[in-house]
Amino acid sequence: MENRVYNFAAGPSMLADEVLLAIKEELFNYHGSGMSVMEMSHRSKGYLEIFEKTKNGLKKLMNIPDDYEILFMHGGATGMFASIPLNLTKGKTADYIITGNFSKKAADEAKKYGDVHIAYDGKENNYTHIPDENELSFSADPAYIHLCANNTIYGTEWKSFPVNHKTTLIADMSSDILSKPVNVSDFGLIYAGAQKNMGIAGIAVAIIRKELIEEADVKVPSIMNYALELKHDSMLNTPATYPIYVLGKVVDWLEELGGLAEIEKRNIEKAKILYDYLDASKFYKSFAEKESRSLMNVTFSCGDPDLDAAFAAKAAENGLCNLKGHRLVGGLRASIYNAMPKAGVEKLIEFMDDFAREN
Numbered sequence: 502m503e504n505r506v507y508n509f510a511a512g513p514s515m516l517a518d519e520v521l522l523a524i525k526e527e528l529f530n531y532h533g534s535g536m537s538v539m540e541m542s543h544r545s546k547g548y549l550e551i552f553e554k555t556k557n558g559l560k561k562l563m564n565i566p567d568d569y570e571i572l573f574m575h576g577g578a579t580g581m582f583a584s585i586p587l588n589l590t591k592g593k594t595a596d597y598i599i600t601g602n603f604s605k606k607a608a609d610e611a612k613k614y615g616d617v618h619i620a621y622d623g624k625e626n627n628y629t630h631i632p633d634e635n636e637l638s639f640s641a642d643p644a645y646i647h648l649c650a651n652n653t654i655y656g657t658e659w660k661s662f663p664v665n666h667k668t669t670l671i672a673d674m675s676s677d678i679l680s681k682p683v684n685v686s687d688f689g690l691i692y693a694g695a696q697k698n699m700g701i702a703g704i705a706v707a708i709i710r711k712e713l714i715e716e717a718d719v720k721v722p723s724i725m726n727y728a729l730e731l732k733h734d735s736m737l738n739t740p741a742t743y744p745i746y747v748l749g750k751v752v753d754w755l756e757e758l759g760g761l762a763e764i765e766k767r768n769i770e771k772a773k774i775l776y777d778y779l780d781a782s783k784f785y786k787s788f789a790e791k792e793s794r795s796l797m798n799v800t801f802s803c804g805d806p807d808l809d810a811a812f813a814a815k816a817a818e819n820g821l822c823n824l825k826g827h828r829l830v831g832g833l834r835a836s837i838y839n840a841m842p843k844a845g846v847e848k849l850i851e852f853m854d855d856f857a858r859e860n
Contacts, residue, residue, distance in 0.1 A: 505518070506820040506821070506822045507820060507821050507822065507841070507845035507848060507849070508822050508823055509821065509822065509823050509824050509834070509835045509836050509837070509841070509845075509849070510822070510823035510836060511653050511654075511676070511697070511798060511823075511827070511834060511836040512653065512675075512676065512694070512696045512697040512702075512836070513696040513697075513701060513702050514696065514697050514698075514836055514838050514840065515838070515840045515841060516700070516701075516747075516751070516840050517751075517754055517839070517840040519754050519757075520700075520747070520750045520751055520754050520840070523750050523753070523754075524747065524750060531547065532547070534547050538551065538742065538743060538746045539742070539743050541742065543736060543739050543740055543742050544736075548742060551745070551746050551749060552740075552745060554749055555745050555746070555748055555749035555752065556571050558749060558752040558753065558756070559571060559706070559748070559752050561756075562679070562752050562755060562756060562760065562761065563679070563683065563685060563708070563761070564682070564685065565685050565708055566685060566686055568710060568711050568712070569685060569708055569709060569710055569711065570708075570709050570711055570714065570731055571706065571707070571708055572706075572707040572709065572727065572730050572731060572735050573704050573705075573706060573707075573735040573740055573741065573745055574692075574704065574705040574706075574707050574725075574730065574735070575704070575705075575724055575740075575741065576705060576724075576725075577694040577695075577696075577702065577703075577704070577705050578603070578673055578675045578692060578693065578694040578705055579606070579610075579694075580705060580725065581673070581692045581705050581707065582606060582607040582610035582611065583610050583611075583613075583614070583725060584721075584725035584726075584727070585607075585611070585645075585647070585671060585690070585692075586610070586611040586613075586614040586615055587614055587717065587718070587721045587722075587725055588713075588714075588715075588717050588721065588725070588726065588727045588728075589644055589645055589669070589671075589690075589713060590611075590614065590615040590616075590644045590645075591644060592615070593615075593616075593642065593643065593644035594615070594616040594617070594618050594640045594642075594643050594644065595611055595615060595616070595617050595618070595643055595644050595645055595647065596617075596618045596619075596620045596639050596640055596643040596645070596646045596647065596668070597611065597617055597618070597619055597620065597646075597647045597648075598619075598620050598621045598632070598637065598646065598647065598648040598649075598663075599619060599621065599622040599623060599624070600621070600623050600628060600630075600631055600632070600648065600649060600652055600655075600657060600659075601623070601628045601649060601652030601653075601654055601655045601657065602628075602652070602654045602655070602827075602829060603649050603652070603653070603654075603673060603675070604647070604648060604649035604652070604673070605622075607647060607649070607673065608647070611647070618639070618640040618643065620637050620638050620639050620640075620646065621636055621637050621638065627655075628652060628654075628655040628657065629655065629657065629788060629789050629790050629793065630657065630789075630790050630792075630793050631657050631658065631659050631660070631792075631793040634663050637663055639666065639668070642668075643668050644668075644669070645668060645669040645670070645671050645689060645690075646663065646666070646668050646669070646670050646671065647671045647672075647673070648662070648663075648670070648671070648672055648673070649672070649673040649675075650662075650672045650673065650674045650676075650677050650678075651674070651675075651676040651677035651795050651797055651798065652676075652795065652798075653675075653676040653697070653795075653797070653798050653827075653836070654798075654800075654827040654829055654830055654834075655788065655789060655800060655830060656788055656789045656794065656795045656798045656799055656800030656834065657789045657790075657793040657794065657795055658677060658793065658794065658795035658796060658797065660792070660793075662687060662688075664687045669688075669689030669690070669710075669713065670687060670688050670689060671688065671689055671690045671691075671692075672688055672690075672691050672692075673692060673693070674691050674692070674693045675692075675693040675694040675697055676693075676697045676698070676795075676797050676798065676836075676838075677698065677795070677796070677797050678691070678693040678697075678698055678699060678706075679698045679699060679751070679755060679761065679764070679839060680698055680761075680764060680765065680768050680796060680797060680838070680839055681761055681762075681764070681765035681768065681796075682761045682762055682765065683761075685708060688708075688710075689709070689710045689713050690707065690708065690709045690710065690713065691707075691708040692705055692706065692707045692708070693705065693706050695744050695747075695748055697797075697836075697838055698751075698797075698838050698839050698840075699748050699751055700744055700747035700748040700750070700751050701743070701744050701747050702744065703741035703743070703744035704740070704741045704744045704745060704748070706748070707727075709727060713727075714727045714728050714731055715728060716728050717729075723737060724737065724738065755839070764839050767839075767843070768796045768797070768837070768839065769796060770843065771796075771837050771841065771843050771846045772794070772795075772796040772799065772837065774843075774846060774847070774850065775799050775835065775837070775846050775849070775850065776794060776799065778850050778853065778854075779799075779801055782853075782857065784803065784804075784857035784860070785801050785802065785803060785804075785853065785857065786801060786802050786803075786804050786832075787799075787800070787801050788800035788801060788802070788830060788832065796837075797836060797837065797838055798834055798835075798836050798837075799834065799835045799836075799837060800826060800830060800832060800833070800834050801832060801833055801834075801835075802826070802831065802832030802833055803832075803833070803856075803860070806831060808860060809825075809826070809831065809832050809833055810825075811860075812824070812833060812856055813825040813833060815852075815856065816849075816852055816856075819852055820848075821845075821848065821849055821852055823836075824849075835849060
């Protein structure tokens with residue numbers, strides 16, 4: 502599309518052109534209603550059709566079993582950091598695996614509401630590494646085990662999950678959900694903020710095994726109470742109607758592409774050409790260990806903060822935007838979510854090559 506840049510932001514992130522065009526087509530007049538989806542009552546027949554279509558489409562796309570429920574929650578993933586321990590600890594210890602900033606935030610939030618055991622903390626290796634099973638130390642009988650599937654800031658990602666236990670596994674998949682097939686049955690709860698691979702900011706999607714949804718303590722805020730939200734089908738109050746609608750458009754786009762197996766192939770191809778370039782380069786340094794590298798967030802640097810700043814500024818002038826690394830890591834970061842086309846990665850590599858020769 503004309504005047505579009507390649508947006509490498511970690512989130513909110515770029516949307517596929519096809520999704521934006523579909524939204525544009527319906528922006529002012531959704532299916533002859535004479536109004537935008539943004540203006541619709543969440544109780545109206547037209548919006549309820551959108552709502553159900555989105556839920557059913559996500560269930561099909563992810564192959565979510567019938568013994569799971571889908572909730573659209575307020576507060577993004579950060580809200581889930583609190584609602585999970587409030588709903589699920591039931592007086593027991595909760596185990597947290599810390600592989601980056603957001604898994605640490607989740608653990609710190611959970612400590613406000615009960616006992617937390619840290620099963621692993623990668624702080625000593627600066628979160629460049631995803632642990633093996635033998636590096637994890639679980640408590641005797643935890644209520645659940647929590648991890649972050651992809652670490653947006655540090656550029657690491659779980660390649661396989663610690664499923665050889667009898668405890669409920671919970672995963673924050675905010676930055677890699679819908680990027681590849683996942684066996685939902687391995688998890689008691691999968692959750693994700695929508696603003697990276699699922700659409701726009703405003704909701705957290707929670708996929709929860711039904712048996713975990715029990716009456717919560719009366720002190721749990723109603724808006725965080727899973728049983729209450731399920732009873733009201735995520736409409737205890739007005740839901741974030743437009744983000745849910747956009748999620749439905751993203752689901753449609755992925756189905757048209759061929760589903761999660763097809764988008765995984767594309768994501769692997771994009772990441773491979775970028776990592777291959779980094780590995781062959783003497784100018785750029787990759788942050789994450791090879792075995793732990795993320796397909797979604799590629800972290801690297803020029804080896805000098807001033808050069809990194811110059812790189813990000815000049816890249817933006819060339820239509821390659823938001824490549825500055827997070828303040829906790831520095832350097833540079835290219836977030837290549839589902840919507841980033843291969844052409845965007847190829848243009849980035851071309852720019853990287855030119856920048857390296859000039860410096």
